Amino acid sequence: MRILVLSKSVPDLVEELALDEDSGELLHDDMTYVPSEWDDHALEEALLLKDEVGAEVTVLAVDTGDVDNMLFTALAKGADHAVKLTGDFDLATSNRKRAQAIANYLRDNPFDLVLSGVQAIDDIDGQIPAMVAGLLEWPHASVVTEVSIQGDQIHFRQEYGGGLQAELAAQTPLVLGIQAARKPPRYASVAKVRQMMKSSTVDEVDASADAVPELEIRRFFKPVAAGHAEMIEGEPDEVADRIITILKERKLVRG
Amino acid sequence: MGSILVVTEILGGNISDTSRELLSKARELSQTLGAEVVAVGFGSESAQALARIDADRAIAVTGQAVEQYLPLAYERSLLQVMEQESPQLTMIANTTMGLDLGAGVAATRGISLAAYCNGLAVEGDEIIAQSQVFAGKLLAEAVLPSEGAVVTILPGSFPASEVEGHPTVTTVDAVSAPGMSLIQVLEPEKGDVDITRADILVSVGRGIQDPENLTLADELADAIGGVVSCSRPVVDAGWLPKARQVGKSGQTVKPKLYLALGISGAPEHLQGMKDADLIIAANTDESASIMDVAHYGTTVDILDLMPALTERLRGE
Incomplete structure (x- = not known):
């Protein structure tokens, strides 16, 4: 079983998003990028399958200029190979263009199963796994958990609203958008990642993508909140006193 | 005349509330654009359900392949309908079904998609889509191309259509897709407590940091007479x-009371709790989205706040 895991980096929401409020453009170079957390779950699910049945795991990223550390981290966690798709890409490259490059790569390099995070925080023009599947006309499912290999079939769960789930079976090749791995994503120490940088290589594959339909984004802007919480200031004890008073006023606690 | 295709979800013989939200927006857009509203539904119950909605025409896709939800058969069948209709705009709710179908059909057909859409407006002869990105921290406006685009729409973005209509319903055969099959439907896990019935929820998020800190939430819930609930990351980490x-x-x-502790307020979370009577949020980031729906907020550390509250409640 050959598994390809798609990974991408996204702006770190712990920091303020860099936006030119006059032009409505995102300032990609002024933001810190971190691996998309759903992709971390996809990698973890792939590594769990490798642990269980000995799958060969390749992790792939489109070369937007900041992906080496992410790929070596995946190798340090247990991925067998790392691939970087090079070409005319940068942090502003659309998901659609990335999906086209990945689909082109998959046409030349056969895999049985492609796992990716079900979504990323910045995929305004569509989610990459579904688009890769759509371009290749491969079967695909999103919001997936609990993947297992059963003979020549893949079994998995799909989540719907309200806690409802279904167990599905599918033939390969198959693309799955992972919601959450069965276990929290494993950790690779900085030392181990550094060691990987010395002992392993990232395969660079030229993947100049064809022209794709690009979504014409007119502007980004901050939402005007309909309301905002009345902030309670002070030390924890003062805040706790005020909250208790509010709860008493509303008869939510006795007193 | 162009058309707006609305992909509906039918549960237990009824059109879902979210589908009705899409229908009301489609009707509004159609009046400005002079387009017709065409609804598509799947399964043997769809023809009857579609016959009562506010659309100009409806297409019921029927056959064994779509009797139960299967992403592949639905996607292939929707592609067939889109091939025949060539809609100017295709609207799909951003549910699991929308995540399955939206980006996939857009890619296969070579057309654009705007995801996480919570607003649609007509300007001149262009449709402008507003999308919510970066966990609700930013909005984006996109100009949709006139040759047919797909939008996936966040539930709750528009009022649900209450209008009863009489569309002409045609039935088409589903495209069979043997590559994917249903093994079983799994009903929601029954937990030890039903959080939907609790008057007070002590809800913890990523800010709880460590599973050992859940004890503080348990103690607070016990003291206040509530139940501990949580946001998605806590479940994904296996802590609850x-x-x-x-x-x-x-x-x-x-x-009656929702204490949001260390929860940033991703759109998916807000969707599940924003109608609580009283929301008090504690998050170190005052600009976190949870503060937009909370009535009261504080930026003190929840690991200090929880024991302080528990102590006061126990002392009464």
């Missing part, structure tokens, strides 16, 4: 069972 999860893929709750 799925039955405790509030939000889109968990439970929708409407308690």
